[in-house]
Amino acid sequence: MNQLVREFRAGVLSLTPLTPTIGAEVSGIDLSEPQDAGTLSHLRGALLDWKVLFFRDQDITTEQHLAFARAFGDLEVHPFAPSKPGYPEVLAITHNENSKGRENIWHSDVTWRERPSLGSILRAVEVPPVGGDTLFSDMYAAYDGLSDEVKARVEGRVAVHDFAHFRRGLVKAGKTPQEIESFNRAYPMVEHPVIRTHPETGKRAIYVNAAFTQHIVGLDKDESDALLAHLYAQAAIPEYQCRFRWSANAMAFWDNRSSQHYAASDYFPAVRRMERVTIMGDRPV
Template sequence: MSLTLAPSLDAEESYETIEVTRIGGALGAVITGVDPRGELSDREFAEVHQALLRHEVIFFRNVPMSADAQLELASRWGQPSIYPLSAVLGATEPSTSVIRDDADSFPATDNWHTDVTWIEVPPKVALLQSVVAPPYGGDTMWCSITSAYDALSASMRAMIDGLEVHHSNYPQFCRGMAEKSGSWDLVPLLREAYPGVNHPLVRTHPETGRRALYLATNFQQYVVGMTEAESAALLGFLTDHIDQPRFACRWSWSEGDLAIWDERSTNHRGVSDHFPQVREVRRCTVDGDRPFFDPSVPYRPKNAAAIP
């Protein structure tokens, strides 16, 4: 696959139309100076996109918008996605989805993941808007899986480069859908449409050239070509590795806040400490490219000082 790499993100950060305030050492920044609900000029969008590539997740405070406006904003990054479950049920147009936690619906996303890795072409960007914020708790966390890769030893990086992991919607996702719907009828449809796929354990970012640990704790099944014990040991180590505060940022929601993140360079999780308080968010994603690892792309660490 050919790459069109973004300008070096190692250069000093400078913008003409937006202001960027970092909220974490590894990733995360608040954007001000533009309103994402308006018609962003090409220059404004280019700078927002540059900030996203640099900081991996960006936030706009208090910008409530309709579902249609959210999809329109998402379309600046490409084709808004049709959620795979919706596609199985016959949907032919992209839409937003609402995630509501309350006393009757326990939060289901309190694990590190990136979205729908069990399809051949997972999304590249996601947009999440707070609709109802709980009075306490219910934060969302993101971790930089580029920084996590960089922090591995050179020997570990050499060992895992080029490995593949099998991702599947079974059993975790299928079980969750069956429990939510009260029926297992959806499971064979999901299994037939999406039987599972192998993705690189280390993926090359198609715009920055950086390398990231492509993990999804609820979808990853095994390392291809390893024994069950070897696979469990390696994936267990890497899953524990990314679960370090130094790789993460955390956002406390107010209603109307908007988060936009790069699915190719981050994992995220919705913290479940607000239960049984109501938390409602609206999400959409943008179609991406099939994950790949390209050893010919020079290794571009995010922070050379952090390399052991």
Template sequence: MRRAPCVARQPGLHIPGTHKQLENRTFAAMTRLPRVVCQVAGVGGLSLPSRCHVMASITSAARVQTPRDASSPVQRSGVRIAPFDGPLGAEVIGLNLSQPLDADAFARLHRAHLDHHVLVFRDQRISPAQQVEFSRRFGALQIHVLRNFQMRGHPEVLVVSNIKENGEPIGLGDAGHDWHSDLSYKETPSLGSLLHAQQLPSEGGDTLFANQHLAWQTLPESLTRTVQDLRAEHSYLVRYEALRARNPWCPALTPEQIAEVTPVHHPVVRTHPETGRKALFVSEHFTTRILGLPEDESRALLQTLFAHSTRPALVYRHRWQPYDMVFWDNRSVMHLAAGTPDHLRRRLNRTTIEGDAPL
């Protein structure tokens, strides 16, 4: 039985950092908190935590992750759910997504999605129409605000690619390089996203996923008390303007598009509407500030949460294989694109399922 390695055990991790780099980032973020925030959070004042105390918390977080052994997968009707040896994720074996799902298979997939947060389907040679059909089994689909990267004939499909044809990008390329949850900038963010590999580079192009339920469970108690009732602003416009500054191909948004992505406010800690589990719900990609805090305290607290919620002990790194389909729960995880060398080509098709307003 093949096991997907936990990213925390992989040598040479360079995105978002090595263990040592992330240790330094976590400690530095916590020690940069303003005195007022430190005193409220209980992590500072006159005695900031030592590096040992910070890393003891990280080590403790790693110990609580005890996923089911992948050597004992669930198997019914020829379909197996094989959990990864890590903090999240499972491979679905024996299912052909080009064929309709019966009620039993769908129910088991739904349960596995809730339990493991990231599902991997290998070698799925399906059409965009079949991807749309499968995605719709889980809910209505959301259309991305950037219409120019929709697949012709299938507006529900967003093309994610670094490829250019005739000097123009065929898909959304310079995106996802910071941790985020898809469409958190909407009043009703995404339930989940499905990404289907079409063309893969010979190196790079990995996608990382971080378990935000574990991020909440392992948050120091002092910070738990501080953030549990806070709300934060999420904005697509701020991120898109930064993207446009780096990429001249990015078109200006129309007034209609701007109206679709006005900033929204969500709880810093959300409750999963189906499982009742709590999860951190802030990201460096879309979360701009915490409401009710001075700017410097908001920034420092967010940086602390970002560092905590993306520690290696919480992360699964997906190394793409041809025609992989990956389906993740945006209510439970954040993800990040590790990047692709400019001279290599990468293309994937994404569908996004509409969710509920976070509570």
């Protein structure tokens, strides 16, 4: 079999890559059932290799969604985004004629946390007839593609991350200065490496993103802005990407430590309803 279109098999589990380095579709698995240790180990290894795994036709309950995610670690509660009633760990992401999609920016989830997430598992509840794809970008490949000059400039640098756009949403929603200050104390700005070393693979990845990174420490504003703009632009290079077209009951499980993603908001005013569960990670190094 062609090395770039190889399949991975563990029992009846099959993994078919979408591109040479990022994205693979998993078949032969029913996520409504508890997975044994061997299957979970294979899935974790596949996630490390391919950065994002896709599953189709998974008609599961919220409890089963949560149980699958918990097999990979503790779950976080997002302090700003709306949750599904009765399920604080489940983000309810709905867009329609009254709410245009806003996730159309390359990012890694919650990098404003001291311990950003390991990964996220997103389930499609209702999808538009066309559009609403999610794109994923390989941040290992993005780092490897940098020039030696840029690699030298970012070596050892750290950048500040903040929940700035959520703060603007809090202001718009009418939160008082005292309420906003309580969020500032709970989630102070944090510094993370510009280039992160993955804790499980040891590979290096670009770890700044246009959604949450504010500036690079030790550089003046103009130099920081220019360098960040160059680093952000790497996610948009097609050779580093895969693209997933959603269908009802499809799921995506991505590694936030080695990838960024972008939800195409091209389906307005159609409905797109998704539910996301996020697994806690560790402090980037």
